[in-house]
Amino acid sequence: MNAPSDQTLIDQCLAGRRDAFGQLVERYQHRLYHGLWHALGSAEDAQDVAQEAFVNAFEKLSSFKGQAAFYSWLFRIALNAATSARRKTRRMTASVESRREDCGLEPTDENPASEPSYAMDVSDRQRLVRQALSEMSDEFRTALVLKEMDGMSYEEIAEVVEVPLGTVRSRIHRARLELRSKLSLLLKPELL
Amino acid sequence: MNSQVPDELISAYFDGEASPEERAVVERLLASSEDAQRELSETAKLSALLHSFPRESAPAELIGNVLRQTERMATPVQAAAVAAPVPVRNVWRDWKAGFVGAAVTATAMGLVIALTSPSAEQAAKHLAMSTAASDSASVSSLEAKKDMPLAAMDDQSGDLDRHAKAGSAGTELAEAEAIHPAGKADPSPSARMVAPRAMKAAALKSQSPAMSPELVVDAAALPAPVATKAPAEEQSLVLNELGQTNDEFLQSVSKGEVVALMPKAADPNSNVAVVYLEVVDINRSADQIQVLLKKNSIAPRSVKKDGEASPDDLVVIYLEAPGEKLANTLKDVDRHRDLFVKWSPQAPLQLAANGDEATQVLRKKESAGRGASADKEKQSDAKGAGEKPDAEMPDVDIVLEALAQRNGYQNAGGANQGVADLTSQNGNGRDGIEKLQRQQIANSARGMTRNEPYSRNGNPMGNGGQLRELARVEPGYDFVRMNNSITLGNSVASNGLNLAQSNTATLNPFRGDSQRRAVTNYDDAKPASGETGNRALRMLFVLHPQSEVAPAAAAPAPAKPE
Numbered sequence: 001m002n003a004p005s006d007q008t009l010i011d012q013c014l015a016g017r018r019d020a021f022g023q024l025v026e027r028y029q030h031r032l033y034h035g036l037w038h039a040l041g042s043a044e045d046a047q048d049v050a051q052e053a054f055v056n057a058f059e060k061l062s063s064f065k066g067q068a069a070f071y072s073w074l075f076r077i078a079l080n081a082a083t084s085a086r087r088k089t090r091r092m093t094a095s096v097e098s099r100r101e102d103c104g105l106e107p108t109d110e111n112p113a114s115e116p117s118y119a120m121d122v123s124d125r126q127r128l129v130r131q132a133l134s135e136m137s138d139e140f141r142t143a144l145v146l147k148e149m150d151g152m153s154y155e156e157i158a159e160v161v162e163v164p165l166g167t168v169r170s171r172i173h174r175a176r177l178e179l180r181s182k183l184s185l186l187l188k189p190e191l192l
Numbered sequence: 193m194n195s196q197v198p199d200e201l202i203s204a205y206f207d208g209e210a211s212p213e214e215r216a217v218v219e220r221l222l223a224s225s226e227d228a229q230r231e232l233s234e235t236a237k238l239s240a241l242l243h244s245f246p247r248e249s250a251p252a253e254l255i256g257n258v259l260r261q262t263e264r265m266a267t268p269v270q271a272a273a274v275a276a277p278v279p280v281r282n283v284w285r286d287w288k289a290g291f292v293g294a295a296v297t298a299t300a301m302g303l304v305i306a307l308t309s310p311s312a313e314q315a316a317k318h319l320a321m322s323t324a325a326s327d328s329a330s331v332s333s334l335e336a337k338k339d340m341p342l343a344a345m346d347d348q349s350g351d352l353d354r355h356a357k358a359g360s361a362g363t364e365l366a367e368a369e370a371i372h373p374a375g376k377a378d379p380s381p382s383a384r385m386v387a388p389r390a391m392k393a394a395a396l397k398s399q400s401p402a403m404s405p406e407l408v409v410d411a412a413a414l415p416a417p418v419a420t421k422a423p424a425e426e427q428s429l430v431l432n433e434l435g436q437t438n439d440e441f442l443q444s445v446s447k448g449e450v451v452a453l454m455p456k457a458a459d460p461n462s463n464v465a466v467v468y469l470e471v472v473d474i475n476r477s478a479d480q481i482q483v484l485l486k487k488n489s490i491a492p493r494s495v496k497k498d499g500e501a502s503p504d505d506l507v508v509i510y511l512e513a514p515g516e517k518l519a520n521t522l523k524d525v526d527r528h529r530d531l532f533v534k535w536s537p538q539a540p541l542q543l544a545a546n547g548d549e550a551t552q553v554l555r556k557k558e559s560a561g562r563g564a565s566a567d568k569e570k571q572s573d574a575k576g577a578g579e580k581p582d583a584e585m586p587d588v589d590i591v592l593e594a595l596a597q598r599n600g601y602q603n604a605g606g607a608n609q610g611v612a613d614l615t616s617q618n619g620n621g622r623d624g625i626e627k628l629q630r631q632q633i634a635n636s637a638r639g640m641t642r643n644e645p646y647s648r649n650g651n652p653m654g655n656g657g658q659l660r661e662l663a664r665v666e667p668g669y670d671f672v673r674m675n676n677s678i679t680l681g682n683s684v685a686s687n688g689l690n691l692a693q694s695n696t697a698t699l700n701p702f703r704g705d706s707q708r709r710a711v712t713n714y715d716d717a718k719p720a721s722g723e724t725g726n727r728a729l730r731m732l733f734v735l736h737p738q739s740e741v742a743p744a745a746a747a748p749a750p751a752k753p754e
Binding site for chain 1 (some may be wrong): 209242243247248249250251255259262753
């Protein structure tokens with residue numbers, strides 16, 4: 001039996017069937033999380049943003065017009081949520097800076113990924129790629145991740161990031177150039 | 193690298209995003225340029241590196257967190273209601289003033305929707321839902337804003353407005369202009385008042401087999417097992433017997449389907465189709481209906497409800513909109529039928545044609561003169577003594593009176609005169625109707641059989657409401673399926689409403705040829721070729737809370753004559 005289409009599930013959800021939305025979450029949670037993980041550079045952020053994106057999508061489901069794919073629409077919501085989260089992070093960062101200035105103490109970093117031992121547990125190459133990606137601008141990184149990690153077409157990426165197709169093409173190309181440039185400094189040539 | 197072929201093109205070529213011409217260019221270059229080959233190779237290596245990352249799976253708790261969070265939230269439509277609360281105004285005098293100043297569309301059609309009673313199971317379900325909703329801040333927010341002006345509420349409608357306007361803003365604005373030439377704002381201030389309890393009684397009465405011949409189906413003979421399969425089916429009135437008929441549509445209707453009676457184009461300018469909605473929480477449902485209207489860019493002409501209606505009151509929403517918007521509104525109602533216990537179409541009222549129900553009432557009221565309210569007098573003066581009221585938008589009271597009259601006043605004999613008399617004596621039509629309805633109830637309690645709405649054709653209907661009989665006695669009407677995905681299509685060329693059933697067939701009840709056309713979804717129920725699609729139709733919602741008795745048991749037990 002064929003799985004119901006996204007639009008069918010959306011219609012069912014709008015008709016009051018919450019379980020239909022559960023199916024949508026089940027269908028896209030891994031893909032969204034994977035894309036966000038690389039776009040945001042953090043598993044924790046990816047989970048938070050994915051969760052917020054799904055909840056926001058549920059709230060706004062009646063405004064989904066079906067002109068774009070549901071996943072593109074969902075990722076757009078996720079990027080908005082990420083942007084909002086980043087604003088909060090910036091405020092938090094400012095607060096940390098303020099705390100350091102106020103008391104002269106360095107805030108404790110409890111993120112295990114920051115521990116040297118943690119770094120040794122993962123592939124150096126992948127870690128360096130992530131580092132290089134994290135140093136890129138959001139625009140380039142998002143375009144490249146959506147293309148390479150998520151497998152979106154240029155057209156889908158254009159819908160998600162709301163820029164013209166030509167801009168997507170340009171961003172992906174420039175992101176590749178930048179990433180190659182960064183990795184050439186971080187990785188041995190044979191690894192790149 | 194060949195400067196004529198930028199690296200960007202090779203990147204797009206690698207991604208399969210180059211045009212055929214670009215591909216040809218790149219491939220020619222690759223055949224001759226080592227730089228181009230290297231560029232392509234490095235792009236491929238980088239891509240392979242990025243693809244070497246394992247597919248990250250979402251944490252197991254993600255879906256659970258999402259579902260827990262959304263469980264506490266309203267459904268998307270309920271959320272939309274929060275996003276765009278509809279103004280709840282105070283009320284009766286505003287409504288009257290709005291009615292007096294209301295612009296009129298001569299070719300309009302009305303739809304009356306009333307709320308009636310659910311089964312106990314449905315009631316429990318909806319009660320739980322409404323309780324949950326009433327606990328939410330959204331309801332508080334909505335209530336807190338109920339006295340805000342419409343314009344202010346419009347400003348707050350946010351997503352809902354944008355949603356409603358997306359894709360069809362231009363058309364809808366044009367339609368709004370057509371309906372309200374004085375401006376985009378609602379020309380008739382939305383207002384609420386408590387509708388006469390008599391109307392509630394009328395609505396309740398009409399739910400009983402004895403009192404609802406306007407339903408084409410035989411509620412009295414509902415097979416219980418079918419009626420209790422599921423809430424949606426419980427809502428459906430099940431055909432008792434189709435009988436033999438020459439009507440192709442009727443022959444195709446099977447048990448379990450709800451069939452509605454809608455006016456044909458024979459009398460296109462004067463019909464008011466009637467649909468009852470049944471709800472648990474009258475206030476909440478009134479708000480929800482208005483949200484649906486708002487979503488479809490329909491501004492009610494009037495909303496008769498006095499602040500918080502008590503559970504015993506009716507809420508009446510009277511509006512006028514292009515058929516397409518009405519179609520979308522009804523589509524939304526149907527899509528969100530969980531918000532309502534039941535909705536059922538009734539026979540249309542005829543408001544403007546000479547000799548029809550509301551017109552007679554209107555003329556009686558006009559002739560009563562001093563008995564009418566000041567506003568009504570103004571309306572009468574404006575029309576002039578000899579001017580036919582056909583071009584006027586009927587007062588909501590007139591519609592209600594016509595409905596009450598049809599629902600039983602003729603039992604008492606001389607319905608029209610009775611209305612006029614009562615109106616004149618009381619100086620207030622609503623009081624008159626209330627008395628009228630009390631009399632009707634009293635008559636019903638004595639076991640009197642009221643005249644059925646089609647009795648004006650000399651063919652009173654019995655309780656059974658056999659389809660063939662209705663079809664025979666009321667050739668100006670036709671039947672349409674109402675269960676499953678009802679939509680009200682626009683058929684303005686014939687100046688009627690086109691009801692469609694998703695995935696089955698559409699019967700345009702306003703065409704003499706009983707035209708059918710297959711539809712697969714709502715969007716297929718478009719106006720037929722040549723139809724303009726934007727003429728205004730009228731719609732009147734009369735919201736009624738659930739009754740305390742199930743519809744099948746609502747018929748008053750005949751009392752022994754004293």
